[in-house]
Amino acid sequence: MHETQTMKNDKQRDLFPGALEMMILRTLKRQPLHGYALVQHIKRTSNDLLQIEEGSLYPALQRLLKEELVKAEWGISSTNRRVRIYKLTAAGTKHLEQEVSRFEKMLEGITRVLAPGES
């Protein structure tokens, strides 16, 4: 019981809820991608600073699918592989904007508190 819980905790140590979704949406805004390419892109872009288990991408993608922020279609990748390609919907674009602005506010708040020399 304890082991499973600690594992789960480890997995999300670096991310707050919704962060992964936000990054997915942002990435998809640039171009539609399939799951593998998506996670590689996020890892690469973040310079591997974020420890993301590749598997955790999929629950997040399903959540976005359910809320219709993204849509998915089977297609053929550049490497001639059968893949499921995700695309941002209009609702997804809007949601991303809101999330990003909320995140920025939060970040600004945290940054101010953490900034040295002020009290």
Added chain:
Amino acid sequence: MRWLKQIFSRRRTYADLSDEIQQHLEEKVEELVAAGMSREQAAAAARREFGNRTFAEEDARAVWRWPRVEDFMQDLRYGLRMLGKAPGFTTVAILTLAIGIGANTAVFSIVNSVLLKPLHYPQAEQLVSLHQIAPGAAGLADFESGLHLSPSMYFTYAEQNRTFQSLGVWVPGTANVTGLAEPEQVRTVGVSDGVLQTLGVSPVAGRWLAKADQTPRGAETVMVSYGYWQRRFGGDRSAIGRNLMVDSRPREIVGVMPQGFRFVDTDFDVMVPLAFDRGKLILAGFGFNAIARLKPNVNIAEADADLARMLPIWMDSWSNGPGSNPHIYETWRITPAIRPLKQEVIGNVSEVLWVVMGTIGVVMLIACANLANLLLVRVEARQQELAVRAALGAGWARIVRGLLVESLLLGLLGGAMGIGLAYAGVRVLVAMGPANLPRLAEISLDTRTIGFTVLLSLFSGLVFGLIPALKYAGPQVALALRSAGRTTSASRERYHARNVLVVGQVAMALVLLVGAGLMIRTFRELRKVEPGFTDANHLQLLRASIPGSLVAEPVRVTRLQNEILDRLQAIPGVKSAGFVSEMPMEGFDSDWDAIYAEDKNYSDGEIPPLRLFKHVSPGFYETAGTRIVAGRELTWSEVYGLRPVAMISENLARELWGSPSAAIGKRLTEFPKMPWHEVIGVIQDVRENGVQEKAPEIVYWPTMMDNLFGPGPAGATRTVSFVIRSERAGTQGFLDEVRRAVWSVNASLPLASVRTMQTVYDKSVARTSFTLAMLGIAGAMALALGMIGIYGVISYSVSQRQREIGVRLALGAQAGDVLQMVLSHGAKMALLGVAIGMCGAFALTRLMTNLLFGVSPLDPFTFATVAALLAVVALAACYLPARRATRVDPMVALRYE
């Protein structure tokens, strides 16, 4: 509809997901291999990077699920499986619930149909009964039905009111119908104009009785009930327009009322117009029921005020004849007390029904307590299983839910069976119920009743399920794993819940038993009362009416009745026979009038108290077994000689002249123009209105007297109850001979109300016996359930404490000590339960005060007896397991583990 699509495409979604993840891993492996890794290394690395695939896939699937619904379905399946695994427990539980819920549903369906549902008339909430009280009219004042309306009152109210849409008067009666098959006495209801408009129920064929039908000496018309139409005319529409011989006069049938139509609380066959002759009406004649429909937004207080306003108008508009003072009725202090029609229909039965409903509800609670106890034991046995489930990650809320689902399932299964039982139960109840239970035909299991049953099932499931669920599924459940497999003598606390339940059961059982005990005492008190007749079982009654159209001359009516008596007395086995205008408790409308005593002074216009009066034949008292306290009985020569004689009841003799013997030879009269009648006999008091009611003062006139009203020499009583004393009363052969005897005198005399006096008596105590039977059944169930409860708890605690008892015995405790230890555990619970129950009974029995007779709701004898009985029974229930405890073999008990 998106969610619906999601459900159906779920399989596809999951397959896509799986496929996608597979593709992901393969792509990764290929990339790594391309970068120079071996295939095995690459596969391992890909898996590492991916994390736990099962978790990821499961989490991803969970997004699409409805966890609540699906967990619930899982609980449901699990619950059914667990119940199926314990068939014994399940059967006992479901049966207990089915009986409890069935009984409750049956009683509720009656309460619902009789008390809760609106009457079967359009806008029934506007309907009222014009009830009025008259504290100054002694004799009429303690009449439950209050002061009826007189025809003149009806005209005043109908013409002058400001608060009613319509109003009318009606009166039930009987009439002879001849010319169809054999002569038949039918139930009639006489109605004035306005009655049908008030009730507002359209005829199923033909038309209503109209205003034109109400003109005296106009067209003679009738309406018939649906039942009579079916019975006599086979539901043929051509019956409309045909003539019906009612009391030997042809009347045209103009309409048929629909099926199920009842006249307030009365069934009828034929409805006749009252057709008052407005020009001949006087103030008096208070013999009519009145109903009215309130105008919208008028309340009862306003309508009362309206009636009160019209009373002086009534007194000014009519008179009782020249020389009489119309304002004499001011001394009666007539006060309108309008009641909703529903209240009038329900009458005094609502108390009984609520008491029965409460009682049966308490039985249900006791049954639930027993089930909770059973479940506690079961859950305790399942503690390991629960602990394992908790260890495997089930939240305790989930475990509680699982247990609750199980008990709710039990509740619903029991409820489903209970509805079946209720269906049968309603029939039994209706058959057992007070004979005059109103709205009997309306009783049915409707949607509201089914709703009640479902709620009750869920509620009981919740009640008995929540206790064990909360107790054992709590966060401490993991502890159970550690102690599992060891049956130590548990702490007191472990039994606490069960002890509390048993104490509650004993307390509730005590309340019910006290109720039942009080009813038994009431019944015994009722039996002790001398009703004014003896050996009711051997008294045959039958009622016959000789209408003027059949035999016009009064003397011939009396001779005919006399002849019938002679024929009846000639039947083998008949001791004696007589007749009277109505027997006690028969419930026919009685006659009341003011009675003047010769030696009393009455101030000008003063009206003395009203007395009940009856007409009797010679030989009546001897036949009925009514004692003659002083003086003598009437003779036939006095009847035919129209001698001015009378007999009075003992209480009237005492009131007027101090003692029965002093009354003999005194004279009294009904009104000034009537000759003084000499009192020749004083008769034992008779419980005219039922055993529980005070005996009224009665004047008995001879069956035939000088005619005081109309033309002709004499007046005879045309409708009488014949009373025959015989050991053969009530047998079919006897009744055939009685009918032959009557018809040998006149073949067109219908006989009605053929029954023994015992039936009449039983009917009059039906309310009490019904309540007694219901409380008795409930009390017995409560006692049995309570006993099982105590037995179960003690027995279980003994089996759990075997090891401890073994140790005690091994250390030298005597069997007696063990016995005492176990018994005192039971005794403590029983005594606590009895004490709490006493307080409960003390508070609750006053609710049934009106159902009791001759016994206080706090009757110490009943309380003491029931408490003792319950204590003894509880100890007896403990004794068996206690005995078993003393037989514990220390070696076996210690080796057991």
